[in-house]
Amino acid sequence: MNNAFVKGETTGDWKLSEADGESWGKYGSLDANQDGAVSFEEFSSGVELPALKWDGKVTRNVVYKRAGSETLLMDIYEPRQPTDGKAPVLYYTHGGGWSGGSKEISGDIQRVFEHLTDRGFVCVSLMYRLVKMWNPKDTVRMRDCVVDCRDGLRFLKKHEHELNIDMTRVVAFGSSAGGHLAQLLTFSGADDFPGDDTLHSHKAEVAAGISWFGPSDFRDTSLFEWSGSNKKFSSDHWARLITKSKTFDYETAEPDVRRMTEELSPIWWLRKDSAPLLHIHGDKDFVIPPQHAEHLKKAAERCDADVTVQMVTGAGHGWWTPGIEPDRSTVIRMTVNFAQTRALR
Incomplete structure (x- = not known):
């Protein structure tokens, strides 16, 4: 960065x-x-990030759907060691504020991919439509990001036999905005967020989810305030992302806007029988403040949902700060171990 x-x-x-x-x-x-x-x-x-130099087999730019004028692609990283039977899947949704980012992987995400492909996983990274916040004529909203990610799962389900993957053992994973998307994929159901008609009949759930510092609730924008310093996430910011309007206030919004805000808030979907989630968050995160993690933990406790929240002392919006606890390698190891144990249940 x-x-x-x-x-x-x-x-x-x-x-x-x-x-x-x-x-x-x-x-x-x-x-x-x-x-x-x-x-x-x-x-x-x-x-734009360059494509990762990968020493295993990767199939890049697989078309999973077309939306308007956009062709949406995914990269499929195969296990680096031979496996018996169908492979579990790590399904990665990138960050970038729902308005940027790339399916190309690097840094800590690359390390997670390396560890899991060594353990027999197929790792998938996909692009999705992005919200062009400064273009009022563009109609893409945050909800479309979710729809595309859900359709990507449906595409994998449709082709699970030729890909030799086990779609009952999918772990959703993402960071920042991608962490939010991973939470939604974990807590919502296969029929939710319908998109491409040719894919909708292919039902795909996830077995578990992993969120690195993703937001958990948009109904209360005070969750995005950090000691009054985070002016980036004003109500206008959310209006451009969620409703493509100029202002946003959940409490006074029209019913359709309230409904849209609710369904984009992962906590709104959380139930006792929701798939398990690991959420890791830095306690010095100015971008997505740590109260999102605390808010998620309390909601999970209220309904007895299987949500594990791990705070990282000294970390901001990522794990690169020296001296964080647990350290960077431990965060990666926790992520990999959670994916492996949950996918093998």
Whole structure:
């Protein structure tokens, strides 16, 4: 990540401006709304990651659906060791604020993929439609991100025999916005979020989910406040993502807006019989504040749902800060072990 944005995580100011000198010269062209600053969403939307150099077999750019003018793709990473029978699946949904990001993997996500493909998993990473927040003419909303991710599961179910995968052993996994999507895939059902008519008959549930610092509830925007410093997530921000309108207030919203907000809030779906979830969150996260983890934990306790919340002391929006506890390698090991044990039940 660009150093200016790492610094921004410490201060709560997630903007890149001319004051950042060399960084502005490199990334200033990403200022889509021409307000003199590059937001984290604009930065994420404009930067493409190179494809990972993978020493195992990977099938890239598999078309799983078409939505309007967009062709949506997934990459399928096969087990790096021979396996007997059908493989369990790690199903990865990327972060990027629902408006940016890429299916290409790197860093800690790559490490999770490496460990699990060594243990016989097929790992899948997919792209989904992104919300063009600064284009009022674009109709894609956050809900479409969820629909696409659900359709990706349906596509895998449709082709499970030729892919030699076991769709009863799927673990959804994501970070940040992708963590939110993973929570929704874990708690909602196979018939929820219908999308492509040619895929809907292929029912696909997940056995478990893993969320790294994903938000859990949009009905209460105070959950996104962190000591008054996080101006990035204003009510206008959520309006652009959820409703494509200029303002947002759940308490006073029209019934259709309230319903949309509810179904995009993972906690709204949480029940005693929901699939198990591991949620890992830094206690110094300025982007998705840690109260989301606390809120999720309390909701799970109220309905006796199988949700494990692990706080990481000293961590922000990721695991790169030195001295965090548990440390980076432990977080990755917890993630891998949870996926393996839950997929093998």
